Amino acid sequence: MKTYRIIKLLPIITCLLICTISFGQDKYIDKNGTIVFEASEKLFEEVKATNKYATAIYNIETNEIAALALMKGFRFKNSLMEEHFNENYIESDTYPKAIFKGKIVDFNATKNLGETAVEVDVKGVLELHGKQKTIETVLTLQKVDNIISMTGSFVVSPSDFDIEIPKIVRNKIAKMVHVNLDFKLIRK
Amino acid sequence: MKKKTAYIIAFSVFTLGVLACAVYGYMYKEHRDIATEEVDYSLSSNDLKNVMRTDSVSGQFIDKVIKTEGVITSIEQNSVVLNNVIQVNFINTDVSMLKPEATLSIKGRCVGYDDLLEVVKIDQATITNP
Numbered sequence: 659m660k661t662y663r664i665i666k667l668l669p670i671i672t673c674l675l676i677c678t679i680s681f682g683q684d685k686y687i688d689k690n691g692t693i694v695f696e697a698s699e700k701l702f703e704e705v706k707a708t709n710k711y712a713t714a715i716y717n718i719e720t721n722e723i724a725a726l727a728l729m730k731g732f733r734f735k736n737s738l739m740e741e742h743f744n745e746n747y748i749e750s751d752t753y754p755k756a757i758f759k760g761k762i763v764d765f766n767a768t769k770n771l772g773e774t775a776v777e778v779d780v781k782g783v784l785e786l787h788g789k790q791k792t793i794e795t796v797l798t799l800q801k802v803d804n805i806i807s808m809t810g811s812f813v814v815s816p817s818d819f820d821i822e823i824p825k826i827v828r829n830k831i832a833k834m835v836h837v838n839l840d841f842k843l844i845r846k
Numbered sequence: 847m848k849k850k851t852a853y854i855i856a857f858s859v860f861t862l863g864v865l866a867c868a869v870y871g872y873m874y875k876e877h878r879d880i881a882t883e884e885v886d887y888s889l890s891s892n893d894l895k896n897v898m899r900t901d902s903v904s905g906q907f908i909d910k911v912i913k914t915e916g917v918i919t920s921i922e923q924n925s926v927v928l929n930n931v932i933q934v935n936f937i938n939t940d941v942s943m944l945k946p947e948a949t950l951s952i953k954g955r956c957v958g959y960d961d962l963l964e965v966v967k968i969d970q971a972t973i974t975n976p
């Protein structure tokens with residue numbers, strides 16, 4: 659009786675297995691994505707940090723994008739600035755990561771993604787410092803063999819995420835923070 | 847009298863100089879050198895993943911010098927993955943020299959837990975294989 663039940667379930671199990679395998683093939687992953695943010699003001703020391711191990715996942719079937727950056731992974735030239743960024747502004751002990759979840763709108767990856775670079779619209783939510791903000795921007799996509807290059811930028815402000823800049827340094831940190839991203843996603 | 851003023855001037859210049867050096871040293875202190883720092887925690891790659899995925903204890907390990915080891919499961923770009931759970935980025939090791947399935951022992955800074963890929967990220971690592 660028991661074996662019969664399993665046999666009856668077999669087609670469903672195989673179906674599920676095939677589904678997960680085929681879903682798996684639509685994913686492109688980068689574990690070493692680069693995210694740079696800059697909030698420099700002219701005449702003052704540059705306020706710029708780079709994260710070279712951000713994660714990005716792009717599902718070409720559903721057009722969904724997910725990206726994650728660990729706050730401690732952002733490296734500054736000036737170590738004191740890095741310390742202040744972590745302790746006073748971003749509070750990385752309480753909020754260790756930034757997560758973006760979004761989607762490329764009106765784009766057919768299987769048809770339009772190739773060796774010529776294309777610009778696509780992306781809409782999603784960035785969560786950072788316990789706050790969420792909707793981000794809409796343009797990304798450039800290009801696919802060569804099994805690698806998709808995804809580059810782009812957007813602008814945020816510290817106040818969007820309830821990050822208060824003390825008066826004493828307010829004129830040394832730009833109100834608008836430019837974020838640049840550069841991902842090389844490999845087929846998984 | 848003149849001698850006294852000269853002393854005062856010399857003293858103030860010296861104090862100012864020391865102060866300036868102290869301020870400069872504070873503002874532009876060197877980055878940490880993980881390779882020469884003492885190891886804070888030494889644990890297996892699976893144990894490290896298990897503690898890092900638990901929010902209540904992960905804070906204790908973040909930014910600390912960790913020593914761990916495992917079998918290389920993948921090598922890509924500048925990073926090496928150990929036992930599918932630890933992603934290691936080195937300071938200046940050429941990862942193309944490493945071979946998959948070799949056992950590697952490393953020391954580096956724990957950056958945090960990546961819940962998209964379910965891996966612990968370690969940076970500024972050095973190889974400590976005997």
